[in-house]
Amino acid sequence: MQGAQLHSAAQPGFQQRHPQLQQMDPRIQPQMLQMMQEQASRQGIAPPEQAMKNIQNQIKSFYDHYPHYVNSSPQGASPNLDLQHASPMIQATTPIMIQRAASPLNGFLPSPPPTQKTSGRFVRHVDAALMPINLANVPMVHIQQPATHDMPLFEQNFGSDYSSYQSSVVDPTSPHLSPERQASMRAMSMPTLFEDGGIMSSPELMAQQHMMMAAAHEGRYFYPDSPMRIPMSPREAMLASLEVDASIEDTGISAEEVAAYISQQDPIDSKWTCLFPDCGKKFGRKENIRSHVQTHLGDRQFKCNHCGKCFVRQHDLKRHAKIHSGDKPHKCPCGNGFARQDALTRHRQRGVCPGALPGFERREVKRGRPRKNRPELDERADKASRARKMDARRGSEDADAGAYSSSSSPSESGGSNPYTPPPHLDPYEDEAFSLSTAEGVEAFIKAYQDTPPTSPATGGSPTSASRGDGLTFDLQAASSPLSHHASSPSSHTNQPSSLTTQAFDFSAPLLVDHAGSVSPTAVSPKQIQSPTAASPLISNLHATPALSHGMSSSASSSSRPQSQHQMTQAEPTPGSFADGVFDWGAIETQPSLVTDGFSPVGASPAGTDLWGEEDLFGEGKGEEWRGVGVVGMDGLGEEWDGEISWLN
C-alpha cells in the first residue's frame, strides 16, 4: 500500500515536476530525490499526484517523529549525512537487509534509534518479503564508505540494544540453501544504492556477501571492506556464525517486560516461577524461565528468512534452519535418513527396522490400522469347526423346514445376506454370543442372518449358492469337507481330492490352469503369462469362476472360457514366494500389494461361512506378479487365511 505509493512516486522528470517536495521540506536533499528517481525509473511507473502527496506526508512524518536526525546532524539538515553517521552497519559496504517496513522509506532514511516500547507485547513482525518490489522494499543497501574516519562508534549511536535493528545477513550462495532458493534470492537481489555513487550489480553484491559469510565463518565478525574493521553487533555476529538465512526481529518486547513475569527465586526450592496467567511453571534456571516467558509474550526474535518462522532461541532457529537444506545426515542402517539425531534415535528405538538399537527388538513394520487380533491357526480352526458343526446342524434343520430359498435373490430369501456379517457382532468379545454353548452359537448365527444386506448377495441355499453370473456352486460339497479339514488342517495338503478343503486351508497354494483344474502344487509367481495379457486376464478371472477354490472343480471348469486362460504349469520355487507369500499375512507384507477389494463368491447354507476373491497386483523381490486371492470368513466373523494363484 505504502509501497505502492512509493512505487509510483518517481519517473523521469520526477524532480522537475515536483519541486514542491523540496519546497515543503528543505531537508529533502537532491540526492534523495535522485535516488527515488533512479529507482522509480527502473519501475517505469508514473506517479499520480496523490502519490506525491503521500510521499511528502511520509517524509514529514518521519522527521516529525525523529527530529534529532535533523538536529544531530553535524552537517545540518542532511538526511544523507545522518545516514552515514547512523550506523556502521549502514556505512559499511556490507549487504545488510534493512527490514523496517513500518517506514516506507527503507534505504532512504536513517534507521531510527532504539525505540522505547513500541507495540506492547504484540509482535511487530516485519516481513519485507510481503511487500511489493518497490522503493520500500530494497533488500540490499550499500552505503559508501564515510568520508571521515572519526565516525561515531556503533554503540555510541545505538547503545547496546541492537535488537532494534531488523537486519539480517543474507547469503544467496549458502550451501544451506536449496538451488531454487539461491536462484530466487539472486533474482530478488536488487541493485545496490550508493555504491560509488552508482548502483552495484548483483554479482558484486553477492561476492561481498560471500566474503562476509566467510569472515563470519572464520570468526572474524567484522564487516568486510571496512578499513576500520567495524565489528558486527553481537547478534549480527551470531547470525553470521550460524550461516543460515536468518534475521533478527524487533518484537518490541523489552527485557523488563519479560522480567515482569518472572517471580523471585523461591528460597526453598531455588526455582523461579512463571507469573504469566494460568501458567505457574517453575524453572531451575533463570535463562530457561526467561525464554519460557518469551514464548508467552511472543518475543521471538530469531527469524528464519526462508519460511518466516520465528524462534525465541537461536539454538532452535539453527536447528530449524537445517530442515530447509533437506539434508538428512543421520542415517539409520535400514537406509532411512533423518535431519536430527534425536529423530534417528527415536526411529531406532521403535524397532521397526533392521537398524533397531540393542535392547529394542525388531518388529514387523505395519503402518495403519492393525488387524483385529486373531487367534492362532489351531485355535481358529477349532472354533470354526465348532461353528460349522452348528452350521451343518442348522442347515439340515432349515432344509427340512424349507427355510432357505434356492433363489439367488436376497429379497426372495427373506433379506438375509450371507455376505454381510453383522458388524456389531464379535464372538470373541461379546459375551452374549458365548460360543462355548450351542445356544450362544445359535444366537450368533441368528443375529448374523438377521443382518440386513449391504451388498449384492447371492443368497443361500441348503445345497447351492449362486453367483451373479449364474454359476451355481455345490455348497454341500464345499461345506462338508471344510468341516473335516478344519479340524485337521495339515492332513490335506497337496491332495487333489480335497480341493474344496484346501481352498480354506490355504496351507498350500493352488493354481487354476487353463483347463480349469486346480492344482495344489506350490507355484511360482512366474507363471507363464505376459504382463500385458495378465491384466485383462485378471478381470476375466474376476468375472468368471476362475477361482473355484471352495467350490467344486467341475463347476468352475464347466463354465470357464478357456480361450482366455493361457497359463501353463508352474514351477515350484522353494525359498521364494512359494514359501510364504501364499500365506495371507505374508502376502500383505509384500510391498506395493494392491487389491481390488473383497468380492463375495460363495457362502455356506446357513450363511456362516463366506468366501470371496480379490484381484491382486504386487511388486517384490525384484518381480512383478499378479494373482487372485481367495479369502474366507467363518461363522465366527473371523477371516481365514487367503490364497493366491499367481498368473505371471
Next chain:
DNA sequence: CTGGGGATGGGGCCC
C-alpha cells in the same frame, strides 16, 4: 469416505 493408529516432523524445554 471416514476414522483409527503408527511413524515422522518439528517445536519447547531441560540438561
Next chain:
DNA sequence: AGGGCCCCATCCCCA
C-alpha cells in the same frame, strides 16, 4: 552449544 526428551501436529496407511 549441542544433545536429548517430551509433546503435539501431520502424514500415511489401513480397515
